[in-house]
């Protein structure tokens with residue numbers, strides 16, 4: 079009889095929660111056995127996708143694929159197993175004068191997850207997706223073979239796996255390029271925008287900056303719709319910083335990392351508390367424009383400061399809804415989306431607007447294309463599905479699409495840009511949901 083490894087598994091949004099088999103192995107033969115002996119398998123990294131993308135009938139956790147393989151300090155090339163976290167890579171490479179070319183808003187994701195979702199950062203308009211810097215990876219396929227995949231070797235598998243959401247196999251290890259930095263600090267400018275016109279103008283003016291992102295207060299209505307703060311940044315050069323931080327420019331002091339100790343009761347986060355939070359966030363910056371230097375953790379990973387912050391949404395969990403709207407229709411589309419949210423009474427605690435640049439047509443499964451992307455967190459409640467349906471309609475009307483790694487309840491037509499991943503062996507709950515909805 080097969081032993082029972084079933085356990086409760088959920089990703090960052092704590093929605094959905096499923097009881098499934100989950101196993102982690104570090105020897106190739108045991109990983110092959112797991113794949114061979116189960117009908118439907120899906121890889122799971124650190125579960126930082128929000129919904130059901132890395133949930134399945136039989137989950138292979140890459141937690142134990144956590145070893146570094148090589149680090150070429152001269153050329154800035156690193157190779158590691160797929161379960162290594164970006165945070166672990168940064169600890170090793172930043173003191174050596176290197177950084178990730180592309181990083182999402184949390185450093186607690188694995189290299190496998192970064193490739194499978196082809197993650198983007200605040201610099202897509204300037205530097206593209208994570209895959210731009212991937213040299214090669216090893217993929218365990220449905221036949222138990224390990225394929226070396228690169229732009230020249232098994233290239234069709236290489237491109238299908240990038241943004242392929244784990245549906246082409248298990249990425250075992252990867253080699254990718256890093257960028258040079260002189261300091262661990264960012265030269266940052268934060269600028270307040272009163273409304274959508276102003277924030278879109280700021281995005282236009284900031285295209286020459288490597289990093290830019292805006293936090294939006296999405297409960298504002300009428301002439302204040304789009305009230306926001308734009309944050310743009312560049313890696314600071316050595317000669318630009320001074321004082322204490324200049325003594326050791328590539329090392330950051332360890333900061334205390336508080337943890338949210340329990341799930342907040344449901345009533346804590348409501349429209350009023352979101353309104354107060356948004357007001358405080360906007361008011362905290364008392365000048366129109368602030369220029370300063372911040373460490374890379376503060377700039378790239380403000381949410382990582384508090385462990386388990388997802389618990390503030392309570393036990394019913396939350397979703398993240400992220401869409402992209404083509405650039406030329408960006409302002410009009412965002413206006414309609416923000417109006418719909420403000421009317422719905424579902425406040426979003428966190429709303430982030432970014433600009434995507436041109437997509438790489440070879441990486442056809444990647445989510446980004448040239449346009450504006452908005453990511454919104456919503457607490458799960460009885461009104462949420464209706465709001466998601468309404469937002470889906472607007473995204474469709476404007477020719478946009480939804481980011482699969484955040485999705486847990488969107489319309490399948492907005493997520494079916496995924497191609498060449500049909501495979502009876504590697505199946506996620508998300509993919510089943512999408513296929514059944516068609």
Ligand SMILES: Cc1cc2nc3c(=O)[nH]c(=O)nc-3n(C[C@H](O)[C@H](O)[C@H](O)COP(=O)(O)OP(=O)(O)OC[C@H]3O[C@@H](n4cnc5c(N)ncnc54)[C@H](O)[C@@H]3O)c2cc1C
Pocket residue numbers: 089090120121122123124125126127128131132140160161181182183184186187188189190191192194195196197198199242243244245247248249250381483484506
């Ligand atoms: C606070 C926060 C901020 C975020 N900000 C951004 C952002 O700015 N930009 C962005 O792009 N994303 C962002 N994300 C999403 C996150 O980067 C992606 O969901 C990422 O894929 C999570 O990686 P993971 O290792 O946790 O993998 P999981 O969440 O476990 O899995 C994600 C997908 O990758 C697949 N996968 C994982 N490992 C492997 C493997 N070894 N082989 C094959 N497939 C695999 C899974 O099957 C699944 O489809 C954010 C998430 C959080 C929680």
